[in-house]
Amino acid sequence: MGKKRKIDSECRKLKDQWNIQYFVIESSNKALCLIYNESIAVLKENNIKRHYKTEHSQNYSKYTGSLQTEKFEAMMRGLKSQQSSLTKVAKRGKPFTDGEMIKECIIAVAEEMGPEKVNLLKTVSMWLEG
Structure with a gap:
């Protein structure tokens, strides 16, 4: 059985362009959605992008x-x-x-x-x- 990796140890950082692109900031090593004021579990672009597209793109893509x-x-x-x-x-x-x-x-x-x-x-x- 392989060693289970820890996401926290990967030192992921929120890229500056994601702030405005997806309306998120980094808070406590997680992405915080400014629209819903909730955390996105994993600080990866795919997770942040999926959250934005499924929850907000219909209302916020006009900006x-x-x-x-x-x-x-x-x-x-x-x-x-x-x-x-x-x-x-x-x-x-x-x-x-x-x-x-x-x-x-x-x-x-x-x-x-x-x-x-x-x-x-x-x-x-x-x-x-x-």
Whole structure:
């Protein structure tokens, strides 16, 4: 019986052109899909390409050239905003049931995804009865 190879030991790296081409980044030695915000198990172009073609090409193949780059950068800003919001939660040491903190997170995400609804969200009361 042959020796089973370990994928981790192959030191695979995400190539820069895959970022914009497939809307992925490298995170914890895995490819992270920015569209679904989920990991792609193996950091190989075939796996990343298959994920993109089966899940996203129908909606995202219309983006080419500078539009594709702009869309990728917008997704990166959204991810960084989300990570920043979660970092603020951890720094506050408060549970996720803190209504005002949740409202701030929702507004931060809305500013990236749908700016036209931000003012409406700011008027929502987060009073939690209990």
